[in-house]
Amino acid sequence: MGYEHIRVESKGRVGVITLDRPQALNALCTPLIDEVNQALTQFEGDDKIGCIVLTGSEKAFAAGADIKEMSELTYMDAYLGDFITKWEQVSRTRKPIIAAVAGYALGGGCELAMMCDFIIAADNAKFGQPEITLGVMPGAGGTQRLTRLVGKSKAMDLCLTGRMMDAEEAERSGLVARVVPADDLMTEALKAADKIAGFSLPIAMMTKESVNRSYETTLTEGLRFERRVFHSMFATEDQKEGMAAFVEKRKPQFSNK
Numbered sequence: 001m002g003y004e005h006i007r008v009e010s011k012g013r014v015g016v017i018t019l020d021r022p023q024a025l026n027a028l029c030t031p032l033i034d035e036v037n038q039a040l041t042q043f044e045g046d047d048k049i050g051c052i053v054l055t056g057s058e059k060a061f062a063a064g065a066d067i068k069e070m071s072e073l074t075y076m077d078a079y080l081g082d083f084i085t086k087w088e089q090v091s092r093t094r095k096p097i098i099a100a101v102a103g104y105a106l107g108g109g110c111e112l113a114m115m116c117d118f119i120i121a122a123d124n125a126k127f128g129q130p131e132i133t134l135g136v137m138p139g140a141g142g143t144q145r146l147t148r149l150v151g152k153s154k155a156m157d158l159c160l161t162g163r164m165m166d167a168e169e170a171e172r173s174g175l176v177a178r179v180v181p182a183d184d185l186m187t188e189a190l191k192a193a194d195k196i197a198g199f200s201l202p203i204a205m206m207t208k209e210s211v212n213r214s215y216e217t218t219l220t221e222g223l224r225f226e227r228r229v230f231h232s233m234f235a236t237e238d239q240k241e242g243m244a245a246f247v248e249k250r251k252p253q254f255s256n257k
């Protein structure tokens with residue numbers, strides 16, 4: 001499939017999806033989301049890919065859902081069309097996925113980044129949930145994921161005032177895993193992604209599943225889930241290889257089995 005609103009490339013074992021709608025600061029129109037989902041399906045099915053990076057431009061990761069597209073939406077359009085639900089493919093992606101964010105990550109842009117496993121931000125990044133200024137509230141996880149990441153007080157501040165926060169505040173608040181100079185964003189994101197892709201894919205996927213479970217359940221149930229998954233890892237060839245390599249003082253050769 002040809003892509004109009006994104007660029008898709010493989011860099012070794014890392015799949016890179018670049019939002020590429022510069023005239024609208026990567027506003028997330030429906031065709032763009034459809035293309036992102038198509039690219040995710042492509043990378044999920046590609047055995048050579050061990051990690052995915054989702055990024056935008058230096059000016060904008062994404063300035064939100066496409067306001068022009070949304071402005072005429074009726075309640076029935078939104079309800080019957082299940083507006084936003086198709087965005088969630090990012091959060092259902094089983095392979096690790098990193099958001100590399102420079103510039104604006106606003107509204108749905110911030111929410112899309114939060115659907116990834118973690119965010120690496122350029123020092124020029126600006127995050128916010130300005131939906132209230134448009135007469136709506138966040139609708140793609142902003143009131144939920146943001147609250148879990150930064151706590152109630154900061155989430156209320158951002159969602160109720162619609163203000164933006166810079167990368168330094170976003171890191172301090174727990175939204176962002178690390179901040180790097182804007183010029184180094186892709187180098188750093190690719191380095192992190194390649195490192196992850198060099199580990200055992202099933203182990204990375206199970207690790208991701210277990211961390212995500214902590215959002216969905218009680219501590220007791222989460223610990224039980226972690227223990228079961230941890231035990232299951234002793235049935236993998238990669239556990240045998242990883243530990244043997246340590247004992248034999250050599251680099252492991254994971255086979256994703």
Ligand SMILES: CC(C)=CC(=O)SCCNC(=O)CCNC(=O)[C@H](O)C(C)(C)COP(=O)(O)OP(=O)(O)OC[C@H]1O[C@@H](n2cnc3c(N)ncnc32)[C@H](O)[C@@H]1OP(=O)(O)O
Pocket residue numbers: 023024025027028063064065066067068104106107108109111130131134138139140
């Ligand atoms: C997920 C859900 C349910 C909701 C949402 O995400 S609601 C959207 C939340 N986002 C916003 O409210 C941000 C809207 N954008 C802005 O406030 C500004 O564009 C800016 C502060 C990000 C940048 O300002 P700047 O002056 O540098 O650039 P503009 O001239 O305003 O924009 C350039 C170009 O892009 C179009 N644009 C920007 N954002 C969107 C958007 N979210 N949807 C559609 N189009 C957008 C903007 O209209 C302009 O295009 P034109 O020159 O053709 O008007």
